[in-house]
Amino acid sequence: MASDAPRFVPGEAPTGAVRAIARRALPALGVVTLLLCCWEGAKLLFAIPDQRLPHLGAIVETMLSRTQGGSGNLLVVQMLANAWATFRIAFGGFAIGTGLGLLLAVIFLQAPVLERGLLPYVIGSQTVPILAIAPMVVVGLGRIGAPGWAARVVVAAYLTFFPVTIGMLRGLRSASPESLSLMRSYAANPAQTFWKLRLPASLPYLFTSLKIAASASVIGAIVAELPAGAREGIGVMILNAAQFYNSRPPALYLAILIAGLLGVAFYCLVALAEYLVVGRRGRARPG
């Protein structure tokens, strides 16, 4: 057994998880600090006026200022409420788009003829700019009497299903010929081969796609807010802040910052789900 020294140490996991999080969080924090330094450094070095690039302090100040009229909440609270509105739409679209993507992947796996026939259109659908699609969806759904949020969900789903289809299809085909031969030698039926081999083998690929889909769904939800005439959401907020940019530049930066944070938060949510589902395999796989 000597040369076969085990690399398995029971009970190592918990501290490993804490360490893994620290290993990821610290570099991210470092980068943020660096960016903040660059921001202020550039302002100082190139003498950029506040009108074009406000001080970080001014952004924080704006964040903590009260909104004019209405509720009189802190601006950041109002913005977070808007972000939550966008997130709900994005998540709805993400869920529907993921379902559709999984369905298409399984159909394509079972019927390669359909893959060859339909995939060009699926790819084509993603080449058309979402800015052109969104108004069409809004008008189309509005005509049949669907509520405004439905159009936004559809646009978010539209951007989500594609990466899921492609990633999942690749994942479902990732099982090696030998592993499929094993299933054949056990006289496994197609359903067993799917549930016990193809599906679990596809999960790392699926989660990679879901991470891309998560940020895509946020973009879809934001873009769709504009033609949909939504009353709340990050898109609305960005548009408002842009209109009043001359009098209050930091608000736009704040809105953009919150939009970015929403994307990161959604990504982290998917990463957490990934850790819970496939993390215990303990090894990163290509995806």
Added chain:
Amino acid sequence: MDTPIIEFDRVSKIYSSGGGPITALHDVSLRIAAGEFVALIGPSGCGKSTLMRLIGDLEQPSGGSVRVKSKTPEQARRDRDYGIVFQAPVLYDWRTVSRNVELPLEIMGRPKEQRRERALSLLRLVGLGDFADAYPHQLSGGMQQRAAIARALSFEPSILLMDEPFGALDEITRERMQLELLNIWSGANPRPTVIFVTHSIPEAVFLADRVVVMSPRPGRVQRVIPVDLSRPRTYETREDPRFFALVTEVRECLRTAE
């Protein structure tokens, strides 16, 4: 030889490729007895893996017939007569070692407690008793291959197909694994028939009752060399003059096969 468990009758296998048909096997006839340990040896491209895959119904012959327990290979596969071990362990990395060993039993619908019990006793047999709940990536290459062997034995198949199972291991691990395989094989009741594909001459001689020497392009059976070394075989077997004589015989045979 009494009724063979595996019978090849003038079998050929032709692959169609871009550059025209390629004959992988030509006119192969071979009979293998139940409980026999047969090594297939030959240079790359001699069709030894193809021969094994024809038995296991992983490929179909282009001509001639293959019979396994007087059935077609397909019927034998459906009856779960084969346990297969490849060069790569091919463990499913989302399953623990014991759940990997249980996989065939799971597919065959055996009850849960019985599966677990069987997996644990097999893992003890291959020296992995303490690693039942580890994941495959936590094991070394040799340990993974032992788990793969345990998995192939889990449902007590009457035929074990092994395609260069120790090909990726270092020499020291490899020699130990050969001994362990023989121990497991001779300890099993009933003893499975083993078809062992290798390109290591000493490995073939050390393990097998008969060594089938194959020649390439097209793949044919050059000669079948019976190995008259006594069992059980031990580390000392490799120092036996008879062992060296047989190794030399196989080597000569391979050289003239070119």
